[in-house]
Amino acid sequence: MTGNGAAPVSAASGWARLAGRHPLLAWLDAALRGSGQVIFMDNPLTGLLNFVALCWGAFAGGTTLAVAIGAVVGNLVSTAAAYPLRADRAALRRGLCGFNGLLVGAGIPTFLAHTPLMWLLLVFAAAGSTVVTLAIGRWFDARKLPGLTFPFVLTTWLVLLAAYRLPGLPIAALPPAELASQASAGGGLASIDAFIRAALRGVAQVFFVDNPVSGAIFLLALAVESRWCAALAAFGAAAATACALAMGADANVVAHGLWSYSAVLTAPAIGCVFLKPGPRSLLYGAAATLFTVIVQGATATFAGTLGIPALTFPFVLTTWLFLLAWRGLGTDAGQ
């Protein structure tokens, strides 16, 4: 620890002591860590900065206030639901029962109209995501495989698919369901500046925010806890953006970060979070990042046929495959 790191460290340990004493503060602490866990960080400060980035997006454009509020509500509700469901207390305290609910809470107001019924459903779905989190955790127990953001993906997909049959939940911004047909050639990004903004938007899209400044704040939030992770997330965003462009993907979609947000999570997940960091895991993480781009396109086609977004399923599938294939998983897994 360097000298100029001392102040936040003592503030952090002060907060940890406080949170240990009051149940309500413990809940808040778990929720803040849950916000951090979206990007693998068990750190309340990361969670706070993520929230700042969400608010920036709501203020400066790229998302709405309802999304930021939904994220907070989803996080608090899903964390609270973990208590009566008797989740493992250590996991709960580390925020592992909140990050899927946060994403459910951000996702639903992104795609559905902001009616009172939507808010009611958001609360129910956030609590439901905790059930899914515990179910997946049990299912993967023996294999020491993390559930990642799959509970968020499954819960949100179910809600959005159901909305098509429920006029009480008007759809605001879902891609219309359509049969696959090959797109025509997609142009490119005009400048290095446009490329950097596309990559930063990719980082922000993890939280449904379409804003490069928010992306930079999310990277900062990562760096607070781990500079390696921040570097790998930035690498994932840049590599996926470049890769998608090289294969002719629609430049407009790439510019909004929609080809890279899953890779933003895969690169650190394989490169330094779940495997012991080192040259082998870095190379393996780079391969997983490219694989994620293929799965991103595949999921977009599959989900597009059904009229729903890909969400972070490409990250989930790729990371599960690459973790399972890794010899020695369970002995050197980080989380």
Added chain:
Amino acid sequence: MTGNGAAPVSAASGWARLAGRHPLLAWLDAALRGSGQVIFMDNPLTGLLNFVALCWGAFAGGTTLAVAIGAVVGNLVSTAAAYPLRADRAALRRGLCGFNGLLVGAGIPTFLAHTPLMWLLLVFAAAGSTVVTLAIGRWFDARKLPGLTFPFVLTTWLVLLAAYRLPGLPIAALPPAELASQASAGGGLASIDAFIRAALRGVAQVFFVDNPVSGAIFLLALAVESRWCAALAAFGAAAATACALAMGADANVVAHGLWSYSAVLTAPAIGCVFLKPGPRSLLYGAAATLFTVIVQGATATFAGTLGIPALTFPFVLTTWLFLLAWRGLGTDAGQ
């Protein structure tokens, strides 16, 4: 046991003694219990009453004689197939190898035209459902998770999807495959009477019967073995019907019980069959019932894109998730 319960009890034990002596009667007993197991009851009288309800539907409208015959054939064939497949004898005797075949046998004539080839396929598919039942049983072994009606869902989906490519199996009544688009507002049910009939039809739709009287007989069949289960099934039907209406679902579809039949199974499954009954399991079962309504809409959209019905997949998925998430599953599971 009250005094007026003595006669059926002694009749039941007489039947059990008889069934223990003759292999053919043992097979019949297993099939009757298989009929009961569709609604979780290891009771031949429940099975008999279920058959009465099916016949009533065929006689009074709401289903056809072919569906009732298909159910009996499917039940007998799938139970018989369990012997050469060397299924666990205790499970076989309790009817656990027959209820999926019964549903396959009821489902195929509901959706395909009644040709000789259809009947041949029905026999083959019913036997196939026993293979799927044993496969799922093995797969879930270590987790003490029940296969529920998934073998029925998978087998029937495979047959119906295949029929699209097989003109020798003319489709009689499948929803045309269509891309998802949000329905417009759906009206409501005119009266409390219409509501009750919708809920009772939901109970009957578990067996593909669209008739409220049949629904009442199915509830009676449940009550023969467990009044709790009957009450929870009725609750599931009513809650799902109300919930679907509140979210604007098409009132015509709701009136035929097609938004509630899965919840009819989820509510007792979570509330009193697979978890130890009590206030916690009841609350949990109520949450699972609401969750089932969302999954019902989602599955209808997904399956509708492929041109197939949702069947009881919403019940299966929800019950698996809620059972897996329950801390202590395997120590207090009922079945």
Added chain:
Amino acid sequence: MTGNGAAPVSAASGWARLAGRHPLLAWLDAALRGSGQVIFMDNPLTGLLNFVALCWGAFAGGTTLAVAIGAVVGNLVSTAAAYPLRADRAALRRGLCGFNGLLVGAGIPTFLAHTPLMWLLLVFAAAGSTVVTLAIGRWFDARKLPGLTFPFVLTTWLVLLAAYRLPGLPIAALPPAELASQASAGGGLASIDAFIRAALRGVAQVFFVDNPVSGAIFLLALAVESRWCAALAAFGAAAATACALAMGADANVVAHGLWSYSAVLTAPAIGCVFLKPGPRSLLYGAAATLFTVIVQGATATFAGTLGIPALTFPFVLTTWLFLLAWRGLGTDAGQ
């Protein structure tokens, strides 16, 4: 061993000795065995003959040279990728890390245009199929269930679905995505000769080759190691062809072997490879063969909605179900 088998046997053991000494030859040997493992044979001569059949198809029509080259490249790359991924050495030597890559390498040039980017992607996807192979292997570990060709199916599906969004990978020959609608009656095959050619094409279609002579060579390649397997593969092809015709499938599709290629694999898999051969396994294999035909139609409808081919998923799903349902799997499994 009969007298006239002595020469190939000593040649084979000479080759095995040679392969044991040089790493490069060990790699070639593993790749040849990988080619044989597509049809379950741990035999380099089978692998060589399979390659001859592929070349015959490229020369005489029924496939292209690019498919034959892609198969070789995919096989070599995926086998090579197994070394740094630290695959189990025994499995690697038996070719179990190469057969999925071979099929990925044959499949991609069958469906996508032959551009430099396609070749780059082919190499990456072949290596990716090794990751999927190891992941599935780990996942199925405890159940002693083989991964079969699922890694090939998943990897190829992902690449093809992604191609719809990537104009840099022009689609050459994918079925257009379309909603299911029942086909009209399909005619029949004109003669017994046409029937035999359809069945032989079914054998060849396992390797994406639409040529009856190649089918005969693939059967010969099987017979080199196991006449039982060759007979069962031929039975699977004939039974599935007859069965599809009896149910009214489009005769033109049947004539190209597209209703039978999965059954070509299921019949030997259940009949003699993974279960102890005997009258029970043969009967069971026959049932599995018919089941495969239903799954073939179902997968074609499902995948057709998404604009992708069924590949060998029907074989994979059926074989998994029938193996899991078999009492005693793991004690008498062959592989």
